[in-house]
Amino acid sequence: MPRRLPRRPHPVDEVLPAGKLAVYGFQHVLAFYAGAVIVPILLAGAIGLSDRDLIHLINADLFTCGIASIIQAAGFWKIGVRLPLLQGVTFTAVSPMIAIGLAAGGGTDGLLVIYGSVIVAGLATFLIAPFFGRMIRFFPPVVTGSVILIIGLALLPVAALDAVGGGSDPQPGNPRHLAYALGTLAVIVAIQRLFRGFMATVAVLIGLVLGTFVAWLLGDARFDAVGESAWVGVTTPFHFGWPQFSFAAIVSMIVVMLITAVETTGDVFATxxxxxxxxGREDVTRALRADGLATTIGGVLNSFPYTCFAENVGLVRLTQVKSRWVVVAAGAFMIVLGLLPKAGAVVAAVPHPVLGGAALAMFATVAVVGIQTLSRVDFHDHRNVVIVGSSVGLAMLVTAQPDVAGAVPAWAQIVFGSGITLGSLTAIGLNLAFHHTRRREPEAAGTVRLEEVNRMSREEFVATFGRLFQGSPELVGRAYDRRPFADPTNLRSAFQEALFSAPHAEQRALMATYPDLGADRVADGEEGEESARDQGSAGLTRLADEDREEFAALAAAYRERFGFPLIVCVRDSGSRERVLAEGRQRLANSPAQEHAAALIEIAKVAGHRFADLVAGAPGVGTRAKVFGR
Structure with a gap:
């Protein structure tokens, strides 16, 4: 018996050599650092903390970022998504935390109330994670693609602000700032173009190092703070005192974490x-549990609410280094930075314009991932155009005009204060309104109008509706013989009668025309646009090797038992896991039962194809209920 070779791990689970882990991890830290420390800087200035308190907050933030990133990327038990996702303090919490701190009197007194709300909100997030995970069906590509695109676009102004000098001293007219930003970007692009392998994967790191070196030569990068910083700075639990608990503050922070959960879900899908x-559902649940645990730890270790950092999602796409252990290495580096203020001071010396140049490449790449996801959306359905257009438009309104949040009541400013938050909630809400609710309307407005259908010739009718059934326009022709159609129910009955009353041999021939689930021919478009759209709705056209083997084994077992391919209405199943589970369960059925089940699944598929066919057509309702769906 030939020796079986060990299966190569998925690139996400691959443990790279120590040298590469160190270099790639440090690259993540450099790309992440500026965003990691901005929240404590903003909060300290707003509630009146001293410089000494601020230094402790930054060290605590970096230390806890490292712990949170290791929890998320490495994972244990049912906590951590085990993807290359770095954790950082969420910007969504900045305004609510400032409000909580000021309401409690500011200073360290306000900080203690903030920490009380952070601890409780983290525990609440941990507990509700499974319930949020069950909502994954409300995140189809039209939602996830919109959210990912919005994340990338909303982060670009942050990169642009760094490129002109940073928030503390922006100088758009400074030619040196522009030169550093464009020079860093040019180095990254040149390395990506000229090199392959290791050099291409560290393009961002090389760009940051070269940009900082040039700025140092020209006197625009200073390392004075390195000599002034202490060698060791250990953050201790409850450094500022025991946390204080306020009901209003806790409710506010729980709302923040619910909103952050939406952003985390988008980041998980993007990665x-x-x-x-x-x-799948469990991945989202594990990611949110990690967010909740990290947030609770943050409250104990003098830090703040944590979420997946979208900034580093772009770095994963740009470098194509997919190993989650790289993020674990980055987490270890951040723990060291949190314990060694001198090391943090070295990283902090990277000039803002240099960071901005690198960030432009990374954040734009996140937007590209969103566009790739949206490429699987059927934009012939006008509802999807409205969902994407409205959510992106509102997100860009808040991003371009952040002061618009002042036009809404204080309780709504948490939503209008972030383009990512507003855009994400809009995409989710509109998807629910358009795709998960049913309106009661007059029949002429909400179902198929049949005047033109009844005037069609047989050839026109078959040409129009022939795609409802895979490779079998004869069935549609048989439905044509039942004209005139008095109402949509009559048309529905005609298609159903044509399918279910066909001779047994003809039904078997029809079943044989349907392709195997997850087959390469479907992904390559050889089985037609309809099959690709059907199976693509649950990702069966982009399976990893292991998943493809599972579907191939199931298809072979099913064909061997019943003599025809496994037919499942993938759009109703919703996920690869459910399709596999349903197929395996049906293997236990009798041949007669499976013959009937296959016909029912064909009818469901035809119903979806009819809805695709008539969506937005003149004189035809966009939610035609031909098969009673």
Missing amino acids: GEIVDKRV
Whole structure:
């Protein structure tokens, strides 16, 4: 018996050599650092903390970022998504935390109330994670693609602000700032173009190092703070005192974490797309549990609410280094930075314009991932155009005009204060309104109008509706013989009668025309646009090797038992896991039962194809209920 070779791990789970882990991890830290420390800087200035308190907050933030990133990327038990996702303090919490701190009197007194709300909100997030994970069906590509695109676009102004000098001293007219930003970007692009392998994967790191070196030569990068910083700075639990608990503050922070959960879900889907790994309900649940645990730890260790950092999602896409252990290495570096203020001072010396140049490449790449996800959306359905257009438009309104949040009541400013938050909630809400609710309307407005259908010739009718059934326009022709159609129910009955009253041999021939689930021919478009759209709705056209083997084994077992392919209405199943589970369960059925089940699944598929066919057509309702769906 030939020796079986060990299966190569998925790139996400691959443990790289120590040298590469160190270099790639440090690259993540450099790309992440500025965003990591901005929240404590903003909060300290707003509630009146001293410089000494601020230094402790930054060290605590970096230390806890490292712990949180290791929890998320390495994972244990049912905590951590086990994807290359770095954790950082969420910007969504800045305004609510400032409000909480000021309401409690500011200073360290306000900080203690903030920490009380952070601890409780983290525990609440941990507990509700499974319930949020069950909502994954409300995140189809039209939602996840919109959210990922919005994340990338909303982060670009942050990169642009760094490129002109940073928030403390922006100088758009400074030619040196522009030169550093464009020079860093040019180095990254040149390395990506000229090199392959290791050099291409560290392009961002090389760009940051070269940009900082040039700025140092020209006197624009200073390392004075390194000599002034202490060698060791250990953050201790409850450094500022025991946390104080306020009901109003806790409710506010729980709302923040619920909103952050939406952003985390988008980041998880984005990373899953990049690393080509299936993301399911359990993945979202584990990611949110990690957010909750990290947030609670943050409250104990003098830090703040944590979420997946979208900034580093772009770095994963740009470098194509998919190993989650790189993020674990980055987490270890951040723990060291949190314990060694001198090391943090070295990283902090990277000039803002240099960071901005690198960030432009990374954040734009996140937007590209969103566009890739949206490429699987059927934009012939006008509802999807409205969902994407409205959510992106509102997100850009808040991003371009952040002061618009002042036009809404204080309780709504948490939503209008972030383009990512507003855009994400809009995409989710509109998807629910358009795709998960049913309106009661007059029949002429909400179902198929049949005047033109009844005037069609047989050839026109078959040409129009022939795609409802795979490779079998004869069935549609048989439905044509039942004209005139008095109402949509009559038309529905005609298609159903044509399918279910066909001779047994003809039904078997029809079943044989349907392709195997997850087959390469479907992904390559050889089985037609309809099959690709059907199976693509649950990601069966982009399976990893392991998943493809599972579907191939199931298809072979099913064909051997019943003599025809496994037919499942993938759009109703919703996920790869459910399709596999349903197929395996049906293997236990009798041949007669499976013959009937296959006909029912064909009818469901035809119903979806009819809805695709008539969506937005003149004189035809966009939610035609031909098969009673």
